[in-house]
Every structure is written in structure tokens, then in C-alpha cells.
Amino acid sequence: MRLRLRPVDSSFFDLFTDSARHLVSGAALLAEVMDDSVDRADVARRMHDAEHAADETTHQLIRKVNSTFVTPFDREDIYALASGLDDVMDHMDEVVDMIEVYEVKVLPPALSDQVVVLQRCAELTAQAMPRLQSMKDLSEYWIEINRLENQGDKNHRRILAKLFSGEYKAMEVLKLKDIVEALEAAIDDFETVANTIEQIAVKES
Amino acid sequence: MRLRLRPVDSSFFDLFTDSARHLVSGAALLAEVMDDSVDRADVARRMHDAEHAADETTHQLIRKVNSTFVTPFDREDIYALASGLDDVMDHMDEVVDMIEVYEVKVLPPALSDQVVVLQRCAELTAQAMPRLQSMKDLSEYWIEINRLENQGDKNHRRILAKLFSGEYKAMEVLKLKDIVEALEAAIDDFETVANTIEQIAVKES
């Protein structure tokens, strides 16, 4: 049998799981905000709460890394993973924020396709986090995230082509493009998280 | 008493202080350029000079890290701090540059609110740099930078809402949005610098 040289500190894994669960909440709020009839100011308030909660988890992780002598994997990988998860939340929050600040009334329905991708990415990430402890069955997770990111890329191109088709005015394109790009950035962030986990798994194997 | 294991090389601290002082000059030039009646080409020239001077300091820092065997704190933290300060200058220079290249004649007065935030950030950073040597009284610095960054965030949202309110034409929004975002990026860079210093302080404590 292979002996672990480093003692296991389960609470790092718990914190990563918490962090990913905030993203599941964030993605659900994005799904709500897509509906043009919803009270968007209310969704924005709840998204900011979710973002603050996620921030708190990130800070706990950073404090824990800084105060722990033996970490379950390399310190810089823990930082990278914590800040990668935090980046997803920031981009989700940005989406809701821009819809509010730009006073966008009608969102193109195709944006919901990206939210579906984000919800699936969030669920898969939340399910993968507890498996970091055993390092088992992670490859199916990052393969699926990569597939979803490719799907998101195709959606993104299709949405941009629509925005620039002449159907929308320049001012509307300016607003919607920012929102569309923040959605895509959140999907890319999930891929960065998956790549970080792949790197960690390679080192530990 | 606690003995320092690493000898102190004061000139790293001097160079960081120089670097931050360039940012005080840069922020003052931003304050000048906000005035629609000023000779903007002249301010741009002086900003480019300030940017070159800041670049020179950054290069001195990098050369010093590469040629010094024992550094006052971790090599990668010195790099991070030097390049963080350099990023602020680049974004300040970009603001002035875009005003000139886009031939913007009238700047929305609310942009000055962001310049006030930048001036305060620059002063606080320049005052904090010499304290890196003793690592004393730094927490008040980074708490205040975080407060200023929050203030900048609120100003930013308010300015964007104004830009998209219908008062400006799409072409004008395109130009002003870039400028507004570079101002916000410079404020974010100050927060990154403060976070780097917080990390260094945690390691050294």
C-alpha cells in the first residue's frame, strides 16, 4: 500500500466544497435573473449576499493556508484553486450587476443557454470537491467541464453573431456584449478551476 | 527580542518608495487632465515621462532582485509588488493616452471622483512603503485602501449608469467607457498592491 506522507486535513476539502456550493447558488440566481418579468433588484441583492458569503469562504481558505504548516497539497495550488473559484463568483455577480446598472429590460433568450452551461459546471464542481481528498474519479469531471466549455464557446459565438446581425442598435450591443462576455468569462473560470485540479492530481499521482 | 534572520537591504525599500512616488505624480497629472480647458497634449507628454521614470525604477528593482543573494522578503513577492506598482502607472498612462487618441473634448465631471480616490490611494501607498522595513502600522494602510476601492467601485457603477442613461451617443459611450474602465483598473491595481503587502506581512509575522 502507498502511505500518505502528508496528514489529511479534511477542513480544506470542506471549505473547497463550501466554495463550490456558493457557485451552485450563484448559477441558480443567474437562471432567475434571465426571466424578464422577475424583480431584478431583488435577485441582485441576493446575488451580492451570495458573493459576500463566497468571499468569506475564500478568506477562510487563505487564512488557513497561511496558518497551516502542512497542507494537503502545495500551497500555491490551494491559492490557485481558491482564487479560481472566487473568480467564477465575481463574474456571476458582474452579470447581475451589469443588467441592473445598464438598465437592460429585455435579455436575448440565447443567454439562458450559457446559464444552463454554468449551472451544470457548478454542480459538477461541487460534486468533485469532496473527491479531492481521495483524488479518485476526477478525470470524468474535468473531461466534462472541458466539453461544457466547448459548448459555451459555440453558444458565445452564436450569441455574438446575433448581437451584430443588425437586429440590435449599437447602444444595446454595447450593453449586451459586456453581459455576454461576463457569462463566458465565468464558464472559462470553471475550466481554469478544472485545469488546476488536473495539475494537482498529476502531482499527487 | 526577535532576531532578524535576513540582513536588511534598505535600498529595496527606497526603490519601492520611489516607485510609489511616481504614482503620486501620475495621479496629480490625472487631476490636471480632468480639466477640459487644460493643454491635454502637454499633460500627456508629462505623463509619458512619469511612466518612463516609473519603468526605470521597476527595472532597477528587477535587476536588484536578480543580482541579490539575500532579499528582504521572498523574491516572488518583490516581483509581485514591483509589477503591481508598475500596473497602476500603466493604467494611469492609458487614461491620458485614450483621452488624447480618442480626441475626447468634454469629460463627465464624475470622473474626477475616481481621480480623487486614486490620489488618496497613491499617497497612502507612498507613505506605507518605508514602513515595509519595520512591518509596523501596515494594517491601517490596507484597510483604508480596501475602503477606497469599495468607494471607487460605487463611483464606477454610478458613472456607468450615467453613460448608459441615454444622455450620450453610442460612439461617445464607446470612448468614455474605455477611459472609465482604465481609471477603475488603476484603483483595482492599488488594491492588488495592498493585498500583496498584506501577504508579505503575514509571512514575516
Next chain:
Amino acid sequence: MRLRLRPVDSSFFDLFTDSARHLVSGAALLAEVMDDSVDRADVARRMHDAEHAADETTHQLIRKVNSTFVTPFDREDIYALASGLDDVMDHMDEVVDMIEVYEVKVLPPALSDQVVVLQRCAELTAQAMPRLQSMKDLSEYWIEINRLENQGDKNHRRILAKLFSGEYKAMEVLKLKDIVEALEAAIDDFETVANTIEQIAVKES
């Protein structure tokens, strides 16, 4: 004579050379796409193929770093160089992609000036890669890349000034600005690659 403490693994250098050669192909495809009479969908297909080939080389490099015990230079420098080269390709691919997705019919001729800069950067980088093994004659490479990046910067300002001169409609500016910025980002990426090589050379000297 100076003895090398680390054994030389020539295939890292071969892979870096391959990676840079993909950029020579990418830059040639950009030159093709600038011609308004070309079949742009066909160029886009070939660019995506080039991008996939470059991705494969990057993955080979990453796998090699992860599975090699003694690397020719620091592991993180190999990562930085591999991902720096990969970033250039991504931005080149993005240029062609946006021209297609935004259905841009007529490109401002000045964009070709940036493609000339990119072609020269790609050639110089491909020529420099084999010299990583001996670490000889690299300074002329990075000095020239820095000169080219300055040239690209001047071109970029001139192109933006033209876009915002009033000659183009806001919608057209929105499209072209993205393309122009991706061209400039690719040039900046070449400078990042050159800076990474300079850092490696300083450490090895």
C-alpha cells in the same frame, strides 16, 4: 570551462521550436485574412487547425514537464514559456474568429501593419527557440521584440485614432475595435514570451 549541472534534454527545445513555428503559420494566415477578396471561412478553418496543432504541442510540453524529473530550466519558467506561446496563438485565432463571427467585410488597410509586426515577431521567436539550449545570442532577439512591440503600440494608437475619427459608424467601431485589440494583444504576448526568456537567461547566467 563551466560544467552544466543539469543534463540537457533536447526535446524540450524541439517542442518550444515547434510551438513557435505554429505561430509563424498563424501569422501567415493572418496576412491571408487581411485581403478582403479571400475566402475567409477557408482561412478560418486552417487557422483553427493551426490552433489545435499548437494546443497539442502545448499539452506535450506540459505532460513532459510533469513527467520529467530534471528539466533544462525551472519548471515554472517552462510553464510560463509554453503558456506564453499558447497565448499568442489564441489571440491570432481570435482575430480570424471575430472577423468571421462579426461578418466584417472590409478591413481597414492599416491592420496589415500589425500583421507585418506579428510575422516578424513570429520569425524571430522561432529562430530564437533553438538558441535556448546554448543560451547564446538571445539578447538581440529580445531587444528586437521590444522594438517591434513599441512599433505595434504606435500602429495601435494610429489605428484607434482612425476608428474614432468619425469615418466609421459606432457599430462598425465596436466590431473593428475588438479585432484591433486582439492583434495588439498577440504582439504584447510576444513581448511577454521575450521577457520570460530574458528572465530564464538571467537565472542561467
